[in-house]
Amino acid sequence: MEEDKKIGEKFDVFVIGSGIAGQTAAKVCVEAGMKVAVADRREFGGTCANRGCDPKKVLLGPTEVWDTAKQLQGKGLKKPPKINWEKLQKFKRKFTSAVPIETEKNLEKLGMTLYHQSPKFLDDNTLSVEGKRVHAKKIILATGYEPHQLPFDGADHLMESDDFLKMKKMPKSILFVGAGYVGMEFAHMAARAGSKVTVIDTADRPLGPFDEDLVQELTEYSKRLGIEFIFKADVKSIKNGKKNFKVHYEKDGQTKKVKASKVLNTAGRVPAISGLDLEKGGVDYDKTGIVVNTYLQSKSNPNVYACGDVSDQDLPLTPLSGRQGNVVGENIVNGNKKKLDTPVIPSVVFTLPNMASVGYSEEEAKARYKNVLVQEGSVPDWFNAKRVNAPVYAYKILLNERTEEIVGAHIVAPEAAETINLFTMAINNRLTAADIKKMVFTYPSWGNDIKSML
Template identity: 25%
Template structure:
């Protein structure tokens, strides 16, 4: 049994910087990782998917360049090269992260699967097959999420894909059936459609992206439809079965059933916490009904000295939120109560094309709260930069307080939508009102300049 000052379970985007910071402060720290350093973001999520999305965007640009007077013959997709590039990026990022950990004094990197075997005791099943028992005064859980598999008859018999395994394919699927129309489903759907797959998206709800503005979601659906992606809303998969070299999906919609044949099925119906294997009952750490670890505003669990960071605690499942969790934990060590999860902005970007950048509340949320707001809307067909670059898809939308002029939220569906919405987030953080942005001088012609015109719609 070996005692540490601190144990961090999981080397994701919260666990890695936290473990290094703890060690650099003089605390003897153990960082336990069951697979690869970097967590989902580096290995299975942000970095690899965005690398592949960049390749898919290159296909779209080449096939839509005629409007710019550039004639290109049909783009040839070298899928093995796309996967090779993606793998090289992942390896580089993972190795750099691991190198930084190994070079940190007071920090031990332990590869294995951790489970609690006592209140402040962790037993690690090492990759070598041996066991190692660790104890610590402080323990930080950063184990993240894994794909959730819906209970559909036959699904375990078809070798379905997840957001992890789909990136290891060596050929492009002929027909990809996607269960779920959230960020993962739509990003992969558009990506593989551009690589040459036929794509069908199944969504049980009345529309895609039910947490987004309805007009934004409809605009996205229209854009994806232009790329010949079939989106079936109010549709449920009743069963899946292997039929020779194909998969047969029985679908139910509007009181009737039909069958659709495909070559591959991607499960993108949500993610779930990896808490069952942690043996949390040994610690008194409580979870909610879905298995997420419950924490207070300073991210401490129901057991003193044990904390949870990132996706495993529920809430917004974004890398930048996990990283901010690390900052909250560390800053509160020096100045207790100085930081909390309350009132922090939660920006995010969905990397479909065009991107959807989001921050703050939506028009629907504002009305549900009884707030008096004004809503600015601008279609990109009226944006000079969009016209000049030949991509007028999408729209911009912002919600402002009718009395104070403060910006309350924004949805930017546009080329570089994630960058544009960041400008509005900074305005929100600094208390800058919409009319100040409307009257600001921005470089011409830029996407940022379109914010002048967006807020000018409120003056008409």
């Protein structure tokens, strides 16, 4: 393009992406006296704060209240409250509306130059952004994830997670294509907000990475909540009818259809790299993201680093993104001296009840250790579950029999997202079952229950 020939600015560091990873790396560099630019094609602040974890958790709040009230109906409460989705969205915006402006103000105050477009590589150190040709000694890719695009006819009718999180009214019926983290979380929210919910997936169960036994407990309860599952099904097309969308799918060799007012793509997310022209920059990548070394530096272009979800390292989680951003920033400032030190990291699905996991799965533990102790149980009769009338409470804890160290923990429970943090601390500090049992926790509390799980 003729515009690309215009002389643009030269930077020490150019960051593509303004989420936690990109911001952290940029701040380390600018505080070291480097000239830094940050670009983003969307609102500044990244996915988590604007259209991910934070707004999702705000929307989840009233459904938690509804769920507790529903379980205690007739046990001190007359009936559960009605969720007003429109007012809930207004409340959510109090957390998200200021994020882009405040992020930009903070970055500009530090002396950074901001661009509101996703750059494209022209060569190893040159980018095209906002019609300008920009040169940078180091380029940081922190573009995160984006929804995996589905290939069938009518896929353009699909809404995405962004749309759900800003949806003004809950539809009468909604179908989720994909039964992973996002699909299950949204399905639980929608069902409690009064929508008729269907979840369709090619697998034979939801939440593939999580313990099969505990997922089965969650699935059965989800059905009682009113969620309909269609497994081992392949969506072939979506057609827009007069009142509803018609989703045609193939199952057991037969073509069937299901109707819904709204249809969402929750089939997973992929690295957001498709528009960067990485080939021109000599940056290698695969389906997991930018291929980097232990310093989070591109293996094919030493002038490029990647951090956060878009790198091919570890899990796509916000706390880890900040760690990676810090590693990248320090390696650019000081030379490659710092490697990513990743502790054992918990994962949570914010369904109600929560599904939480940390450490090895049962299969992984048995493959790694000679003898594994499996402590498991379904315990809705334990006090903490009974006092809120929770229908699901189950766990599976894995110990290395030789050392009695905890090596894996899997929980489905109303407060599993909090309880799993105790097991995370135990595994990272190589605590044994005896170490946990001799501790004194508050009682009665969900945290205290971990001693009974061992």
